[in-house]
Amino acid sequence: MARISKKSDIDLVVAARRWKEINKTDRRPTIQDVADLAGVSKKTVSRIINDSPDVNAATRDAVEALIRAIGYRPDPQARGLAAKRSYLVGLITDNPTPQYVVNIQQGILDVIRQTGYELVVHPCDRKSDTFLEDARQFVEVQKLYGVILTPSVSEDERLAEELRGLGCAYIRIASVALDMDSRMIVTNDREGGKEAARHLAQLGHTRIACVTGRRSFRSSTERIAGFEEGLAQYGITMPSHYILAGDYSFESGLALGADLLDLEPPPTAVFAANDEMAAGILQALHVSGHTPPDSLSVVGFDDFETATRVWPRLTTSRTPARKIGQLAAERLFEFHDGDREAPRENETTPELIERDSTRRFSH
Amino acid sequence: MARISKKSDIDLVVAARRWKEINKTDRRPTIQDVADLAGVSKKTVSRIINDSPDVNAATRDAVEALIRAIGYRPDPQARGLAAKRSYLVGLITDNPTPQYVVNIQQGILDVIRQTGYELVVHPCDRKSDTFLEDARQFVEVQKLYGVILTPSVSEDERLAEELRGLGCAYIRIASVALDMDSRMIVTNDREGGKEAARHLAQLGHTRIACVTGRRSFRSSTERIAGFEEGLAQYGITMPSHYILAGDYSFESGLALGADLLDLEPPPTAVFAANDEMAAGILQALHVSGHTPPDSLSVVGFDDFETATRVWPRLTTSRTPARKIGQLAAERLFEFHDGDREAPRENETTPELIERDSTRRFSH
DNA sequence: CTGAAAGCGCTTACAG
DNA sequence: CTGAAAGCGCTTACAG
Numbered sequence: 001m002a003r004i005s006k007k008s009d010i011d012l013v014v015a016a017r018r019w020k021e022i023n024k025t026d027r028r029p030t031i032q033d034v035a036d037l038a039g040v041s042k043k044t045v046s047r048i049i050n051d052s053p054d055v056n057a058a059t060r061d062a063v064e065a066l067i068r069a070i071g072y073r074p075d076p077q078a079r080g081l082a083a084k085r086s087y088l089v090g091l092i093t094d095n096p097t098p099q100y101v102v103n104i105q106q107g108i109l110d111v112i113r114q115t116g117y118e119l120v121v122h123p124c125d126r127k128s129d130t131f132l133e134d135a136r137q138f139v140e141v142q143k144l145y146g147v148i149l150t151p152s153v154s155e156d157e158r159l160a161e162e163l164r165g166l167g168c169a170y171i172r173i174a175s176v177a178l179d180m181d182s183r184m185i186v187t188n189d190r191e192g193g194k195e196a197a198r199h200l201a202q203l204g205h206t207r208i209a210c211v212t213g214r215r216s217f218r219s220s221t222e223r224i225a226g227f228e229e230g231l232a233q234y235g236i237t238m239p240s241h242y243i244l245a246g247d248y249s250f251e252s253g254l255a256l257g258a259d260l261l262d263l264e265p266p267p268t269a270v271f272a273a274n275d276e277m278a279a280g281i282l283q284a285l286h287v288s289g290h291t292p293p294d295s296l297s298v299v300g301f302d303d304f305e306t307a308t309r310v311w312p313r314l315t316t317s318r319t320p321a322r323k324i325g326q327l328a329a330e331r332l333f334e335f336h337d338g339d340r341e342a343p344r345e346n347e348t349t350p351e352l353i354e355r356d357s358t359r360r361f362s363h
Numbered sequence: 364m365a366r367i368s369k370k371s372d373i374d375l376v377v378a379a380r381r382w383k384e385i386n387k388t389d390r391r392p393t394i395q396d397v398a399d400l401a402g403v404s405k406k407t408v409s410r411i412i413n414d415s416p417d418v419n420a421a422t423r424d425a426v427e428a429l430i431r432a433i434g435y436r437p438d439p440q441a442r443g444l445a446a447k448r449s450y451l452v453g454l455i456t457d458n459p460t461p462q463y464v465v466n467i468q469q470g471i472l473d474v475i476r477q478t479g480y481e482l483v484v485h486p487c488d489r490k491s492d493t494f495l496e497d498a499r500q501f502v503e504v505q506k507l508y509g510v511i512l513t514p515s516v517s518e519d520e521r522l523a524e525e526l527r528g529l530g531c532a533y534i535r536i537a538s539v540a541l542d543m544d545s546r547m548i549v550t551n552d553r554e555g556g557k558e559a560a561r562h563l564a565q566l567g568h569t570r571i572a573c574v575t576g577r578r579s580f581r582s583s584t585e586r587i588a589g590f591e592e593g594l595a596q597y598g599i600t601m602p603s604h605y606i607l608a609g610d611y612s613f614e615s616g617l618a619l620g621a622d623l624l625d626l627e628p629p630p631t632a633v634f635a636a637n638d639e640m641a642a643g644i645l646q647a648l649h650v651s652g653h654t655p656p657d658s659l660s661v662v663g664f665d666d667f668e669t670a671t672r673v674w675p676r677l678t679t680s681r682t683p684a685r686k687i688g689q690l691a692a693e694r695l696f697e698f699h700d701g702d703r704e705a706p707r708e709n710e711t712t713p714e715l716i717e718r719d720s721t722r723r724f725s726h
Numbered sequence: 727c728t729g730a731a732a733g734c735g736c737t738t739a740c741a742g
Numbered sequence: 743c744t745g746a747a748a749g750c751g752c753t754t755a756c757a758g
Contacts, residue, residue: 028503030734030735030736031735031736032735032736040744040745041744041745041746042735042736042737042745042746043737043738043744043745043746044743044744044745046736046737047743047744049736050737054743054744055743055744056743056744059743059744073500073504074735074736075444075504075734075735075736076504076505076736077440077443077444077449077506077734077735077736078444078734078735078736078737078750079735079736079737080440080736080750081438081440081441081444081734081735081736081737081749081750081751081752082735082736082737082738082749082750083736083737083738083750084737084750086440088481088483098461098462098464098465098466098668099461099462101461101465102461102464102465103461105484105486106486109484109486116504118451118483118485118501118505119483119484120451120481120482120483121468121472121482121484122481123468123469123472137436138481140391141436141438141439141479142439142481143440250668250671250672276672279672282674283672283674283676286674286675305461305613305669306668306669306672308613309613309639309642309646309669309672309673310672310673310674311645311646311649311673311674312649313646393750393751393752394751394752395751395752403728403729404728404729404730405729405730405751405752405753406728406729406730406753406754407727407728407729409752409753410727410728412752413753417727417728418727418728419727419728422727422728437751437752438750438751438752439752440750440751440752441734441750441751441752441753442751442752442753443734443752444733444734444735444736444750444751444752444753445733445734445751445752445753445754446734446752446753446754447734447753727758728757728758729756729757729758730756730757731754731755731756731757732753732754732755732756733752733753733754733755734751734752734753734754735750736749736750737748737749737750738747738748738749738750739747739748739749740745740746740747740748741744741745741746741747742743742744742745
């Protein structure tokens, strides 16, 4: 034991010194330098940095120690060029909510940091004529290791097909399973909608309205469907004129909030399919001189920062965006490992956060 | 005229067909393919894709047309490996405000889209022991084309020095000029502070307080200094107990908002050095039963989304984040072009947006 | 204005 | 378990 560790220590010191002597021009060491210093071939070093099992354990330990000693880091461009791949993960988004995007980014970075991979961001416009072509070029030219798709691009079947055609690994983040398990992170928005409904029902509300996002957004239809299911458990149904069509924007919440006040009979509570619209509703109430939740309780969805900035602070169903980003990144690595049936976590469930925008219904 | 265009059209059709014939395996064309099809050397094609002036105009036109016809795109890894560079722009941030980060990203992408460059995001923690080392590795291993630094990492002189040492181009976004023109985008926060002061003074306020960010954040000291200068123009000074120390967080605004109410004599207006703290102050007022701006006018800084979500909507000094991102990206390309004395725009000035959180002082 | 040769730093495919 | 040769798709340095 002692002998071995002593021996390798000395070798390392010698190797590190030799490297300093050789490296007059202060360049970074290459795989050739490591091979020469270790007295093995480049191929052996290559096997080691690629975690190939076919390497003698002692050789591996010695070379790994040497790599640390001289600070060798393989060049991602050279590796990529030779292997026709890259060490870049793409994030394709079509989501205007900054808090969501940044949190997803953060979650992905939590996982890929220290792995040598980097995150390349790629917002896009699904309505653009060149959307698919842009995405294809991005993936193909950069030879991306894989891409992570957030709603609503994650719901685009043509994009998924294109990516499969290119052989590009992808993970879709969506409210329901749209694809095989190994390609999905499911956020179970329907469950969040149910929780919101139970909360309002348990507070004694019965005249309950809602504001939806666009029908083409799966998250919105799931949230609203879950909400209606939850209400049904308490024998409550929403009349059709209580269901107002928004578009996830603050502005739509602001506009529809005014309409809510004119509904007959007036609802005592409203569920907005996201926080932005809920914030708009609160503002509409303020504008018209109301003091929510006095006349109207409001529930949102997402629990992004806006939820705690508005007054009263929003009761809302939390979307754990950072966690979702982490799971998506882990899933991407698993996908490459062929770990396709892994029992890993690939779902999140919203959690209802009770704050001040809802209160017990009183006659 | 007609003859030339006809001739080149025919050539292109032939070339594109030949490419389809040759390319049985559906691979992307390489520089060699373009050279063969065009009957020139790789080096000539290389000159053309690199915008070298030393190419015959007719040759250039013909090869460029061919490149479009067969959809050739140079491989960034191969180019990078050969030229010891990359086509990646890094964004190093240390800023917790998602709206700012996303807007800066968007602005950078506005400029680098369609250029073949991609944006790699790199949030960091300046307080970490390995901060400098991490940044160095990132820049060196990825051979970044350049990096854009946002506050407060942009204020870190050690980082700037490190980047200069590595020969990595960088652009610093900061409230004041910390570096040579060609490396700076200046946001003139001081001017925004002044505007905020004038606004409150013109509304008749004289007992005016403020909530600062951390002293180590240059933007905060600039905003507050500008505010005091603006007040001075109206003969107003803030007593020292009117200057409360926050940290740019909503939570600090919430906590200090409560303190504001206990100040003797009570201020009639307050300037918060960012919107997050202003939102916190508004919430503190609501919690304690006030209805701003009745008892207290509040001015923020940034005009991020929060400003329009809160009630009353914030009067605030706008930081044009997307524009700033665009300018920074343009500046980065100019830096590489050696266009170092270019008279290009490299400053932005905040603009005061008047909304509902401020009102005329009435006795 | 144009080109042939060498090389960037790795991996692949093959051999042993 | 290990290695020598060839090649990934470009640019550089040099020559003409």
